[in-house]
Amino acid sequence: MPVPTIYDVAAVAGVATSTVSRAFSTPGRVNASTREHVLAVAAELGYRPNPHARALLSGRHHTVAMVVSDITNPHYFELIRGAELRAKASEYTLVLVNAEESPRIEYDQIQRLVSSVDGFVLAASRLPDENLEQIAAQRPVVLMNRELTGLPSVVLDHVQGCRQIVEHLVSLGHRRLVYLAGPRNSWMASMRWSALRTAADDLGVDAQRVGPFTPKVTQGGAAADSALTTGASAVVAHNDLLAIGVVQRLAQRGVRVPEEVSVVGFDDIFASDLCTPSLTTLGGPHVEVGRAAVELLLDRTSPSGSRRTPPRLVVPAGLVLRGSTGPVAPR
Amino acid sequence: MPVPTIYDVAAVAGVATSTVSRAFSTPGRVNASTREHVLAVAAELGYRPNPHARALLSGRHHTVAMVVSDITNPHYFELIRGAELRAKASEYTLVLVNAEESPRIEYDQIQRLVSSVDGFVLAASRLPDENLEQIAAQRPVVLMNRELTGLPSVVLDHVQGCRQIVEHLVSLGHRRLVYLAGPRNSWMASMRWSALRTAADDLGVDAQRVGPFTPKVTQGGAAADSALTTGASAVVAHNDLLAIGVVQRLAQRGVRVPEEVSVVGFDDIFASDLCTPSLTTLGGPHVEVGRAAVELLLDRTSPSGSRRTPPRLVVPAGLVLRGSTGPVAPR
DNA sequence: CTGAAAGCGCTAACAA
DNA sequence: TTGTTAGCGCTTTCAG
Numbered sequence: 191m192p193v194p195t196i197y198d199v200a201a202v203a204g205v206a207t208s209t210v211s212r213a214f215s216t217p218g219r220v221n222a223s224t225r226e227h228v229l230a231v232a233a234e235l236g237y238r239p240n241p242h243a244r245a246l247l248s249g250r251h252h253t254v255a256m257v258v259s260d261i262t263n264p265h266y267f268e269l270i271r272g273a274e275l276r277a278k279a280s281e282y283t284l285v286l287v288n289a290e291e292s293p294r295i296e297y298d299q300i301q302r303l304v305s306s307v308d309g310f311v312l313a314a315s316r317l318p319d320e321n322l323e324q325i326a327a328q329r330p331v332v333l334m335n336r337e338l339t340g341l342p343s344v345v346l347d348h349v350q351g352c353r354q355i356v357e358h359l360v361s362l363g364h365r366r367l368v369y370l371a372g373p374r375n376s377w378m379a380s381m382r383w384s385a386l387r388t389a390a391d392d393l394g395v396d397a398q399r400v401g402p403f404t405p406k407v408t409q410g411g412a413a414a415d416s417a418l419t420t421g422a423s424a425v426v427a428h429n430d431l432l433a434i435g436v437v438q439r440l441a442q443r444g445v446r447v448p449e450e451v452s453v454v455g456f457d458d459i460f461a462s463d464l465c466t467p468s469l470t471t472l473g474g475p476h477v478e479v480g481r482a483a484v485e486l487l488l489d490r491t492s493p494s495g496s497r498r499t500p501p502r503l504v505v506p507a508g509l510v511l512r513g514s515t516g517p518v519a520p521r
Numbered sequence: 522m523p524v525p526t527i528y529d530v531a532a533v534a535g536v537a538t539s540t541v542s543r544a545f546s547t548p549g550r551v552n553a554s555t556r557e558h559v560l561a562v563a564a565e566l567g568y569r570p571n572p573h574a575r576a577l578l579s580g581r582h583h584t585v586a587m588v589v590s591d592i593t594n595p596h597y598f599e600l601i602r603g604a605e606l607r608a609k610a611s612e613y614t615l616v617l618v619n620a621e622e623s624p625r626i627e628y629d630q631i632q633r634l635v636s637s638v639d640g641f642v643l644a645a646s647r648l649p650d651e652n653l654e655q656i657a658a659q660r661p662v663v664l665m666n667r668e669l670t671g672l673p674s675v676v677l678d679h680v681q682g683c684r685q686i687v688e689h690l691v692s693l694g695h696r697r698l699v700y701l702a703g704p705r706n707s708w709m710a711s712m713r714w715s716a717l718r719t720a721a722d723d724l725g726v727d728a729q730r731v732g733p734f735t736p737k738v739t740q741g742g743a744a745a746d747s748a749l750t751t752g753a754s755a756v757v758a759h760n761d762l763l764a765i766g767v768v769q770r771l772a773q774r775g776v777r778v779p780e781e782v783s784v785v786g787f788d789d790i791f792a793s794d795l796c797t798p799s800l801t802t803l804g805g806p807h808v809e810v811g812r813a814a815v816e817l818l819l820d821r822t823s824p825s826g827s828r829r830t831p832p833r834l835v836v837p838a839g840l841v842l843r844g845s846t847g848p849v850a851p852r
Numbered sequence: 853c854t855g856a857a858a859g860c861g862c863t864a865a866c867a868a
Numbered sequence: 869t870t871g872t873t874a875g876c877g878c879t880t881t882c883a884g
């Protein structure tokens with residue numbers, strides 16, 4: 191008897207399998223003494239309910255999948271950590287999928303998992319809206335760092351956050367800024383650009399966009415050179431990785447940061463206060479975002495609390511001032 | 522018909538369920554034309570095999586769990602990335618568990634998953650040997666950054682790596698080094714210390730150990746102060762996080778790195794070449810380690826290739842020379 | 853409160 | 869080559 195089943199427990203305890211089942215799933219509906227006896231026998235035999243058998247019947251797997259667009263970006267660690275914590279707290283299993291920035295991989299992996307998980311948390315999904323809707327029709331979905339009408343989502347408040355960025359730069363005397371855009375299919379990239387432009391318009395400063403760039407350190411070189419051609423005094427990079435690459439390239443070219451050019455990033459990743467100069471960046475409670483997303487998902491998957499209008503959580507962002515931004519150079 | 526089953530396909534296609542089953546699992550054993558017909562019908566209906574039903578019967582879940590002792594350490598993300606890639610390549614699902622440095626959580630989570638995954642990859646497990654053996658008796662296990670007789674494992678070559686560290690320091694004139702130890706229940710911590718001490722003995726220099734320390738940036742302060750009391754000219758920290766904290770604390774105290782004290786870390790995490798001074802550290806092909814561990818595990822879980830003696834992969838480590846080490850100060 | 857029995861979706865003998 | 873049938877381990881009516 192390699193792994194004991196409910197039958198073994200029932201036989202040893204001298205009860206029916208249904209009683210054993212009830213002792214575990216609906217403890218209220220069984221006599222206290224028999225329940226204790228059953229549980230004792232089960233413990234002795236080392237019995238553990240088989241989750242697959244359970245899932246087969248109930249259709250609920252106690253499992254959620256988290257799909258991230260690019261696991262090499264340290265930013266996602268925070269999201270993953272929050273998601274893992276929340277899942278564990280409810281005894282849910284977290285499946286991790288790396289889409290490697292490929293919509294194709296993302297879609298295929300989701301379809302592969304559709305019948306084995308209770309729902310999906312998609313971090314910075316690169317899928318087109320139609321695909322998201324189609325997936326949401328099969329299983330509950332919660333978006334992180336992306337919004338779509340009809341789907342629950344958790345995002346940082348970029349309108350307010352980008353406003354903070356622009357106000358900070360304006361207060362330092364900057365009048366021209368350039369946004370180094372992220373991938374074309376990134377919702378955040380459009381979001382950040384439109385929020386930045388709005389804030390810039392409001393405050394009467396000039397904003398332009400160049401790119402798109404793959405948001406990695408290695409792309410920072412090209413991005414920096416591109417930024418320099420615009421003549422802007424402040425560079426807002428799509429994320430911290432790109433910003434770090436930009437700062438490195440500027441140093442290499444002898445352009446001083448922040449004396450000649452200010453640089454701002456997004457995400458406040460671990461490394462951003464270790465690099466030189468340290469990075470001014472828009473941060474936020476990322477672990478909390480991950481946690482909230484899974485919580486929303488568990489809400490949706492539970493039979494009860496599903497049918498309200500999908501909540502859209504907007505979490506406050508906060509600009510972290512560090513060494514990469516400073517007063518505009520006198521000319 | 523929310524989600525079509527094998528019965529629906531069979532009914533529409535006008536064949537028996539077993540034929541549908543065979544069309545998917547053993548395509549060779551069914552007439553080519555019927556198979557195509559079945560597959561066409563299945564595609565039309567949007568049928569997808571239910572993995573739980575399959576697992577219930579076969580006992581194989583196409584799922585592996587990766588347990589990391591502390592997900593906040595960026596080092597593990599390399600391992601996770603490698604593991605995810607390898608799992609995906611074989612259409613395996615990767616379950617991620619964060620043990621939060623707690624053997625208790627680690628054990629409980631593993632037991633919770635024991636009947637839903639095909640095996641475990643344990644990264645830097647904090648469990649005592651007996652527990653590991655007991656788990657391995659239930660499911661295939663592969664260790665990363667840890668070794669145990671009888672279990673397959675993948676580790677960096679710390680004997681050779683620590684030798685490189687000591688040779689590097691000796692060549693710079695250092696004669697006294699101190700190791701800032703990691704957690705007491707960390708196999709790596711003992712490993713690193715014994716390898717360092719052996720190398721130091723061989724090369725005729727003095728090595729001592731202080732600690733243990735929780736290997737986080739925030740613990741670097743206490744660790745640095747502890748190191749200073751020893752009078753050693755070179756500090757070898759348990760990992761890069763601790764090393765970064767040490768460097769920060771030394772800067773704060775006005776101790777120049779590397780002019781007065783040299784600092785070496787382990788892991789070569791993302792931030793270690795961004796901080797100031799950049800960190801000399803023992804790196805290695807971490808993604809490859811993650812990949813290899815899952816590969817070993819898949820090997821073991823496959824019915825065929827399981828019964829050889831458990832392989833112990835030892836992957837070459839490489840010392841990355843950066844700014845935190847230099848010639849010993851003249852006195 | 854407890855037991856008997858019918859499936860959940862699929863696969864694997866065993867027949868045909 | 870294909871169909872029939874008996875389960876995998878568990879939950880859930882339905883009786884008792």
